[in-house]
Amino acid sequence: MTASSQSVEPFDLVIFGGTGDLAVRKLLPALFHRFLDGQIPASSRIVGIAREALNDAGYRALLREALIGICDAAKLDVFLQQVFYRSLDARKDAGWDEFAGFIGAQPDHVRVFYLSTSPELFVDICTRLGHYGLNQGASRVVLEKPIGRDLASANQINDAVGKVFTESQTFRIDHYLGKETVQNLLVLRFGNALFEPLWNAGHIDHVQITVAETLGVGHRGAYYDRAGALRDMVQNHMLQLLCMVAMEPPSSLAPDAVRDEKLKVLHSLKAIDESNVSQLTVRGQYRAGVAEGASVPGYPDELGNNKSNTETFVALKAEIANWRWAGVPFYLRTGKRLPSRVSEIVVTFKPVPHSIFSADAGTLSQNRLVLRLQPDEGVKLWLTIKHPGPGGLRLRHVPLDMSFAEAFGVQQPDAYERLLLDVVRGNPTLFMRRDEVEAAWRWAGPILAAWSASGEAPRPYTAGSWGPSAAVALIERDGRTWNEDQ
Numbered sequence: 001m002t003a004s005s006q007s008v009e010p011f012d013l014v015i016f017g018g019t020g021d022l023a024v025r026k027l028l029p030a031l032f033h034r035f036l037d038g039q040i041p042a043s044s045r046i047v048g049i050a051r052e053a054l055n056d057a058g059y060r061a062l063l064r065e066a067l068i069g070i071c072d073a074a075k076l077d078v079f080l081q082q083v084f085y086r087s088l089d090a091r092k093d094a095g096w097d098e099f100a101g102f103i104g105a106q107p108d109h110v111r112v113f114y115l116s117t118s119p120e121l122f123v124d125i126c127t128r129l130g131h132y133g134l135n136q137g138a139s140r141v142v143l144e145k146p147i148g149r150d151l152a153s154a155n156q157i158n159d160a161v162g163k164v165f166t167e168s169q170t171f172r173i174d175h176y177l178g179k180e181t182v183q184n185l186l187v188l189r190f191g192n193a194l195f196e197p198l199w200n201a202g203h204i205d206h207v208q209i210t211v212a213e214t215l216g217v218g219h220r221g222a223y224y225d226r227a228g229a230l231r232d233m234v235q236n237h238m239l240q241l242l243c244m245v246a247m248e249p250p251s252s253l254a255p256d257a258v259r260d261e262k263l264k265v266l267h268s269l270k271a272i273d274e275s276n277v278s279q280l281t282v283r284g285q286y287r288a289g290v291a292e293g294a295s296v297p298g299y300p301d302e303l304g305n306n307k308s309n310t311e312t313f314v315a316l317k318a319e320i321a322n323w324r325w326a327g328v329p330f331y332l333r334t335g336k337r338l339p340s341r342v343s344e345i346v347v348t349f350k351p352v353p354h355s356i357f358s359a360d361a362g363t364l365s366q367n368r369l370v371l372r373l374q375p376d377e378g379v380k381l382w383l384t385i386k387h388p389g390p391g392g393l394r395l396r397h398v399p400l401d402m403s404f405a406e407a408f409g410v411q412q413p414d415a416y417e418r419l420l421l422d423v424v425r426g427n428p429t430l431f432m433r434r435d436e437v438e439a440a441w442r443w444a445g446p447i448l449a450a451w452s453a454s455g456e457a458p459r460p461y462t463a464g465s466w467g468p469s470a471a472v473a474l475i476e477r478d479g480r481t482w483n484e485d486q
């Protein structure tokens, strides 16, 4: 049986960057869905903040347009009565006194300050939240990625936030951790006796993690060009997924029990640096091609800069130096303008030690557990069976579909729905602790440094392809191939 939705304490959720893309496209729809499910107490307030001179009515009209497709207008209008707007500049004091009074009017509410702005504003916002006495009672701050662009800048942000909010009040969000499939990975691994005995170098051949996008950089070029695929995807989302696959069983789901185990994985990652970067990593940058049936420009044209050395694709082979995983490669691949939008983890088991079947029965394939995060969240276990019926013994490789959302009549929630309410509840299990962010930068930093020292440009690849051919060679050198069952 599933538990029904549990309501939460009344809260005030303040979204800095309330008119931005993330807030309008993801955060407000997530809150609206939770409202429709009856999880948002009636006295709770959602407050958008940005510099634009809007009032409550103007902000509600903006959101109305964005949310109208989700449900009927009457319910939306009730929801919007709980939404407010304050025009504030994170860098100026005007208006902050009034804002502090507005929030202070409901002193018993849980306060959530969601920083959905560029990270350059995090320090200003937190300093003012402290200065105007807004960190009171049950207050929490949510930090969107990216937290810095290297270890030093991440530390700077974390130090400044830490002057106002304690670590237990600080929620560093990685929305991949809120995805249903990632939760399911935890349950599959630790709620079944079947997998754990096989979950090690003795039985697992390798793991692949792919996060592929069909889109180019679009209007995010200025941000993206300073980041690149390693900082944008690998250092955070993909390492978090790797940790969920590779961590030891935590003693409970208590926040620190889970995060301690993830941290150990990050500490056990083998270094990739100047000595091995060319064997273990491939960087690419897309050129003009065809994506989703349309001709698209290359990255230099989209950016308006043909000198950019930023990678829009990375493939790498990571290894975890501990007893469980020694010798098991974790192949990671991510990029923009790839042929399909897919995020998945593929755990490939070792082949059977000896085949008793004749060649005309067909070939034996290795078992694979495929955890799909998007577009269609689900879990499949690929098994070999006998083709049913007469006609001789023929082997078939078939997926056992373990995606039960349909069977349970459940519409899968967006990751932000779960994570936003976890913040209100004060449950940081699915958020990154400061030491995790630091450990991830300690591993990623030498890769970035080695790329920079090599002076090599990223390899070009055609938009709509699976990246540079060197990425295929990276895995084929080891006698393996990227998963193609899309």
Ligand code: NAP
Pocket (backbone or CB within 6 Å): 016, 017, 018, 019, 020, 021, 022, 023, 049, 050, 051, 052, 088, 089, 090, 091, 115, 116, 117, 118, 119, 121, 144, 145, 146
């Ligand atoms: P965006 O569309 O550029 O929105 C930025 C928001 O910040 C706007 O509401 C803007 O409004 C406000 N703002 C800018 N300067 C301000 C200031 N001085 N004081 C107060 N408000 C200010 O950015 P976004 O795409 O929503 O992204 C926000 C953050 O989330 C970024 O760090 C991004 O990397 C991260 N993120 C975004 C996505 C996504 O899908 N968009 C996904 C993951 C992470 P005004 O200009 O009116 O002030």
